[in-house]
Amino acid sequence: MLRKIIKIDDEKCNGCGACAAACHEGAIEMVNGKARLTREDYCDGLGDCLPACPTGAITFEEREAPAYNEEAVHQAKMQKFGVRLPCGCPGTQSKAIKREAPAEGPAPVSSQLSQWPVQIKLVPVNAPYFDNANLLIAADCTAYAYGNFHNEFIRNRITLIGCPKLDEGDYTEKLTRIIANNNIKSVTIVRMEVPCCGGIENAAKAALQASGKFIPWNVITITTDGRIKE
Secondary structure, X not given: OEEEEEEEOOOOOOOOOHHHHHOOOOOEEEEOOEEEEOOHHHOOOOOOOOOOOOOOOEEEEEEEOOOOOHHHHHHHHHHHHOOXXXXXXXXXXXXXXXXXXXXXXXOOOOOOOXXXXXXXXXXXXXXXXXXXXXXXXXXXXXXXXXXXXXXXXXXXXXXXXXXXXXXXXXXXXXXXXXXXXXXXXXXXXXEEOOHHHHXXXXXXXXXXXHHOOOOOEEEEEEOOOOOEOO
């Protein structure tokens, strides 16, 4: 199939191994002191390895390549890390978060986060918490700008965050797979008013369209001084 996949420039590669460490899927290995894409079917085309490369040896190209095999990647991780680390890294281990009901009376503000991980590039495409979920796709700055973000937006939603300006690559493909492969009830997109934040809105809209599903969605914009823009 024709798809986006990474390309490693052998001449630029200095053999530091940073890309292999950054590749959560295990598609890149060090061979004779150079980085090699040893498993094309392990490469998801999202490019977590690109920002890790200090010499700019890794780029994207579109060519004929085997489809990304998520199940094979999962099985390889299980063999390498065991059941306790299904994603290869403790910080990316998928889990649901259950919280006890707060006691009566005044209490500290509590987190409303109901799952982990939350970064778009780290979250799995399929997870039990996506079933019948109200999905929140938010620019990461919004939670800092808007004071009541947890109670108004994260509560009763599954949260995905990203920064379209600083993160490498496009979110559209990953979001499309999440929406298409799960029973998503609704999508709420929260972005900042700054122009560069339009990338996350555009990616979410494109993913909704590409999924082929009719799902209720809305966009909420947060101003830089922490208000919901009318």
